[in-house]
Amino acid sequence: MITRESRNYILTDTKKLGRPRTFDYDEALMQAMSVFWTKGYDGASLRDLTQAMGITGPSLYAAFGDKRELYLKTIDLYADVDGCAPVVAFEAEEDITKAIKGFLSEVVHYATEHESGAKGCFLASSVVTTVGQVEGVAERVEAAIDDTEKRLAARFDREIEKGTLHEDFPSRERAALLYDLRQGYMFRGRAGWCGERMQKDIDSRVQMLLAF
């Protein structure tokens, strides 16, 4: 039996009530992320944001809440989708040596050639400045670090199970190290370094990460 409530539920999932949006929510959010990434939270004005998102002020507030709420949504977008691209590549490659090399190469590429034009890591180069200043940021940054390190460590653990790495291989330590190398590249990318300059010592770092 279809009750009034369940019908409404289905409808809200398929066709919404009222006038439909004339812009794409996710695309606008991505543009907002680019603005925050490049200019920082305080440096990004509502004018900057609405212009890049292609919408007006009232539309922004109706769809995303105020500036802070929009900011937090862009952080979630980065942590859940955009920023973890190198981690996904790391998880997908079966050969651990290639996986690490691929991860670091992806990081360097990400830090210097992001399609948005922004440089470095959104969290490390922009968001981190607002820790303790904007409510809701601190938890998200800490969670992003923990999540990434756990995923990196899990990939090493899988290699231990496969027998490719020694059973006493320090997965957690190496995951933390790998993460720090990521941060280092991201920082250099934001500071203006080109990719080639950073690619150089990747091979020796791969060896180091696997040494036991």
Place this chain on the structure above:
Amino acid sequence: MITRESRNYILTDTKKLGRPRTFDYDEALMQAMSVFWTKGYDGASLRDLTQAMGITGPSLYAAFGDKRELYLKTIDLYADVDGCAPVVAFEAEEDITKAIKGFLSEVVHYATEHESGAKGCFLASSVVTTVGQVEGVAERVEAAIDDTEKRLAARFDREIEKGTLHEDFPSRERAALLYDLRQGYMFRGRAGWCGERMQKDIDSRVQMLLAF
């Protein structure tokens, strides 16, 4: 013979003309650095700055120029004096193992317990956001990285000359690695991590940095 010009030169170096300042220039600059460090460039308002520095707006502008010039002066202060404390410790210790361990410990301490109350690295956690946004920042950040890495590499080189490290020891690579570890700790410190959590794996990292 003391010319009018030379007398004036001497005088400007000892006692200045006009009404003397009622505040300490360096101390005020340090306070300004703390504000920028904590709140970021755009997040730091003139009200924040003048209040922390204990001076009025006109005094700030007379002594330091506009907001941007004050900002650049705080960056120079950090790069030349405050931020390089761990590097100084690294250079001073003769035993290379203790030197590395001391450097990393100093970094962790610096990232979490700075007397100003600010967390992390001023450059990595605040200034880097304004690269490409505020004129004069990019060069300073890049110079700070280069300078620090060269000093770290020079310390390794000295060890090679002493014969403690192999003559083919990759000083430059290890200096870059050490710098990235620094950035990792600084980032974690800003993200809210406590010092103890980071101190744990310092020993294994010291071994890794010296491995050949």
Place this chain on the structure above:
DNA sequence: CTGATTATATATCGAATGATACATAACTAT
């Protein structure tokens, strides 16, 4: 002393900030 120079204190400037009120338009449900 007088004149020159520099710092301070008060008051305030125009511009930009984040955020809304209001009327209108576009869609769905009945």
Place this chain on the structure above:
DNA sequence: ATAGTTATGTATCATTCGATATATAATCAG
């Protein structure tokens, strides 16, 4: 068709922003 709901567009709000004009105070040179 009507009512209900949501989005858009215009215009604008009060506040805060970075920055100064002006007058006064404190020092030094002569």
